Amino acid sequence: MASLATAATEKASIEAFRQDAIEASxxxxxxxxxWAEWCGPCKTLTPLLEKVTAAHAPRVKLVKIDxxxxxxxxxxxxxxxxxxxxxxxxxxxxxxxQGALGERELNAFIDRLLAAAPLxxxxxxxEAEIAALIAAAEGASAAGNHADALTMFGALAAxxxxxxxxxxxxxLALIAAGDAPAAAAALAAVPADSKDAEVIRAxxxxxxxxxxxxxxxxxxxxxxxxxAPDDHAVRFELAAGLIARGDNDAAADALLAIVxxxxxxNEGAAQAKLLKMFEAVGLxxxxxxxxxxxxxxxLFA
Numbered sequence: 001m002a003s004l005a006t007a008a009t010e011k012a013s014i015e016a017f018r019q020d021a022i023e024a025s026x027x028x029x030x031x032x033x034x035w036a037e038w039c040g041p042c043k044t045l046t047p048l049l050e051k052v053t054a055a056h057a058p059r060v061k062l063v064k065i066d067x068x069x070x071x072x073x074x075x076x077x078x079x080x081x082x083x084x085x086x087x088x089x090x091x092x093x094x095x096x097x098q099g100a101l102g103e104r105e106l107n108a109f110i111d112r113l114l115a116a117a118p119l120x121x122x123x124x125x126x127e128a129e130i131a132a133l134i135a136a137a138e139g140a141s142a143a144g145n146h147a148d149a150l151t152m153f154g155a156l157a158a159x160x161x162x163x164x165x166x167x168x169x170x171x172l173a174l175i176a177a178g179d180a181p182a183a184a185a186a187l188a189a190v191p192a193d194s195k196d197a198e199v200i201r202a203x204x205x206x207x208x209x210x211x212x213x214x215x216x217x218x219x220x221x222x223x224x225x226x227x228a229p230d231d232h233a234v235r236f237e238l239a240a241g242l243i244a245r246g247d248n249d250a251a252a253d254a255l256l257a258i259v260x261x262x263x264x265x266n267e268g269a270a271q272a273k274l275l276k277m278f279e280a281v282g283l284x285x286x287x288x289x290x291x292x293x294x295x296x297x298x299l300f301a
Contacts, residue, residue: 013070021063025088029060029113034077034084036068041100042083049085053108059117060110060111089117130156134169146177157186166189168198172205180209197282202281208243215241225254232258239273248277252291260298271295 018039021030033049035042046064053062067074077086086096087109095113137152153170162167167190172181185208190199216220221238228234235254242251255277258270274295278288 013073017063017065017070017073018073020061021088022091024061024063028058028116029110030088031060031062032086032088032111033062033064034067034074034079034082034086035064036066036082039082044203045083045085045100048101048103048106052103053111056110056114059114060133085112089113130160134166137169137173138193141176146173149173150177161189164194164196165198168196168202171202172198175202175205175209178208183209201279201282204276208276208280211240212235212244214244218242218245230261232262232270236266236270236273239270243277248281248287252277253293256291256294256298259295261298 015051017032021032024030031049033042033046035046049062053060065073067079069158077084081098082098083100084098084227086093088094088096094110101109120160131154133152137149137156140146140152141149149171151168153173157163157166157170167186171186173182174180174186183202187199187202187206190196194200218238218241221234221241225231234259237253239251239258242254243247248299252274255270255274259274260266263271274291278292281288
């Protein structure tokens with residue numbers, strides 16, 4: 001955070017502003033807070049600005065300008081009431097507001113501007129490297145090379161513990177490797193109220209895996225279903241065995257057959273299992289979209 005010295009001349013103040021705000025905004029989002037000692041709302045806004053900019057550092061910086069001691073700058077920016085805040089990016093003012101905002105509104109203001117701002121070169125390179133590692137790990141998992149996938153995802157999750165999506169990707173890789181308890185442990189530190197799509201998917205996959213019971217003789221279950229097609233409990237058991245084996249297509253067929261015959265069976269257990277499968281695979285996955293369409297056609301027939 002930069003603050004213009006009270007003893008600085010107008011010329012020095014303008015030069016300090018050029019360095020601290022305009023030039024600095026080429027590498028970060030700079031918020032310029034025009035304030036004064038006598039301003040009541042400033043006493044509320046300025047501490048909040050200091051808090052939220054510190055939380056977003058180093059991508060966000062704060063410059064405070066006392067309008068009584070920097071009248072030339074205040075005049076150049078046509079400050080008519082305070083507090084007034086200008087946001088600078090790439091050497092230019094890009095947005096601003098007047099009056100005191102709450103912490104939630106300040107965070108939303110900053111997040112919106114950061115979303116449109118390019119990352120600094122160093123951070124952009126780091127993000128590109130992370131994206132490449134994620135792609136390589138996902139490729140290894142898809143190819144069945146679980147050891148390499150777990151090594152890469154585990155390292156990423158350990159290095160960046162605040163990224164919920166990485167913990168979720170690591171958990172999904174553990175599920176693919178057949179280690180549901182470790183997947184649950186990988187998600188333990190993620191907040192329970194997380195809305196991250198990958199976290200929701202991973203938690204559904206963990207729940208599904210923990211409920212899946214491997215069946216040694218699926219052929220016997222299939223024969224039992226063929227002999228008693230109205231025995232939904234046996235068909236549901238078959239679906240669970242198919243899920244444990246990773247045969248989602250056949251499991252969905254079995255569950256959809258139950259829904260078609262009696263959607264309320266066992267308090268809607270078949271439909272609930274399908275919904276959990278959709279979450280675990282991903283709601284936007286082509287498989288989920290296709291099977292959800294089949295489910296809708298049954299429910300609304």
